[in-house]
Amino acid sequence: MTETSGHTAPSPQADLLSDLDTVARAISSRYPSGDGSKEGEAWYWSERYDHPANEFEHESRDEDRAIAKAALAVFTPPVPQPQEMAAADVIAERRRQVEAEGWTPEHDDFHSDAEMAQAASCYAYHSRWGDNVRKLTDAGVLPSVPLDWPWAAKWWKPSDPRRDLVKAGALILAEIERLDRAALAATEGSADV
Known part of the structure; x- marks a missing residue:
């Protein structure tokens, strides 16, 4: 109780x-x-x-x-299917970004130049090359942070390919939510006129 x-x-x-x-x-x-x-x-x-x-x-x-x-x-608890686990991991990462990092919807609304989508693409691209990128970065052939990373280098935190895709998915989710909030605000604003 x-x-x-x-x-x-x-x-x-x-x-x-x-x-x-x-x-x-x-x-x-x-x-x-x-x-x-x-x-x-x-x-x-x-x-x-x-x-x-x-x-x-x-x-x-x-x-x-x-x-x-x-x-x-x-x-017997239900056994989650792989697609359910992947979606749950993306949602959990989005929640972590909000709760642990402080990237709230209000904060995300300031990133109106598609920075979250751009950051997601960096993680998605990095997941494709994974260890090869790490080797080239360690050798000094590639920069330690992608050239199109939209934020300070300290926020670039790649890990393994799956985790990078989960981060990319959460960033895409955040960008979609931001676009939806912007569209709703524009609709409500035009209704007030």
């Missing part, structure tokens, strides 16, 4: 335990195990499903499977 403004709210763990308890009660009340012994339980399930003349039980087996699936859904 967590305390919120004088009221006690259930924690996610408490909610899960409550859900599990509900499923367990439903299963045990619907399917008693006989005398409570392992032998009684085995007999109960054997009689329930293995008796050939029991047509109702075959229909009931499908219901049991549905209950088991519901119980598994409670116990």
